[in-house]
C-alpha cells in the first residue's frame with residue numbers, strides 16, 4: 746500500500762450552531778492518488794477543501810506526514826497542502842503581483858529572492874503558455890482577465906512554486922472549454938505520475954463524470970453529510986459504502 750501523505754480524522758464542519766455541513770469525514774490521501782471528490786451541489790465539497798487548508802472552522806484532525814498543521818506551522822503547511830480556489834475573486838493587483846507576494850513570503854526577502862522570483866515567473870509563464878496564457882496576461886489586473894484565464898493562471902502559479910505535495914483543486918477546469926480543460930488535466934496528471942516535481946497527489950473536485958473517469962485513481966462522494974469511497978467514477982447521490 747502506498748504511503749499516506751495526508752490523513753483526515755473525523756473532520757466535522759458546523760456553519761451555524763446546530764447545523765453541520767458534514768461530520769466525521771475520515772480518509773487518507775496517499776502518494777500517487779488522484780482522488781476525485783464528488784457530490785451534489787451544496788454537499789460540502791468546497792467546504793471540505795477549505796477545512797483541509799485550515800481556511801474554515803472545523804473539529805477533528807488533519808495530519809500531514811503524521812504531523813498536525815499547527816505543529817508544522819499553518820503558513821508552511823499551506824505551501825505543502827495547497828488550496829487552489831475556483832476563482833481568485835479577492836486577490837489585489839495582477840497575477841505577477843501575486844507571484845511576487847508569495848515568493849517574498851517563501852524567501853523571507855532573503856538576498857536571493859530576486860533569483861527565486863525570476864525562476865518562479867519563468868516557470869509560471871512556461872506552464873501558462875502551454876495552456877494558451879500569453880505572457881502579458883501576468884501583468885494585467887485580475888479583474889481584467891476572464892474566468893477561464895484566471896483559472897489557468899492560478900493553476901500555473903501553484904505549479905510554478907513547486908512547493909506543494911498535494912494540491913486541493915476546487916473545480917479547476919470549470920470555466921474552460923473541453924479542449925483546454927483536457928490540456929490542463931493531462932498536465933496535472935502527468936506531473937503526479939512522472940514524479941519530476943514535488944507534487945505527489947491531487948484532491949480534485951469535479952461535477953463531470955467524464956473528467957472523473959479520465960483523471961481519477963480513487964473516488965470519494967460526499968452525500969448527506971458523510972463521505973463514501975466507491976470504485977465508480979460517476980457521481981451517485983446514494984452511494985452505499987461509507988469510508989472511515
Ligand SMILES: Nc1ncnc2c1ncn2[C@@H]1O[C@H](COP(=O)(O)OP(=O)(O)OP(=O)(O)O)[C@@H](O)[C@H]1O
Nearest residue numbers: 760761766784785786787788789790791792793952
Ligand atoms: N460561509 C458560509 N455560511 C453559511 N453557509 C455556508 C457558508 N459556506 C458554505 N455554506 C453552505 O454550506 C453548504 C456547502 O457548501 P459548499 O460550497 O461546500 O458546497 P459544494 O458541494 O462545494 O457546492 P457546489 O458543487 O455547488 O460548488 C452549502 O449549503 C452552502 O450554502
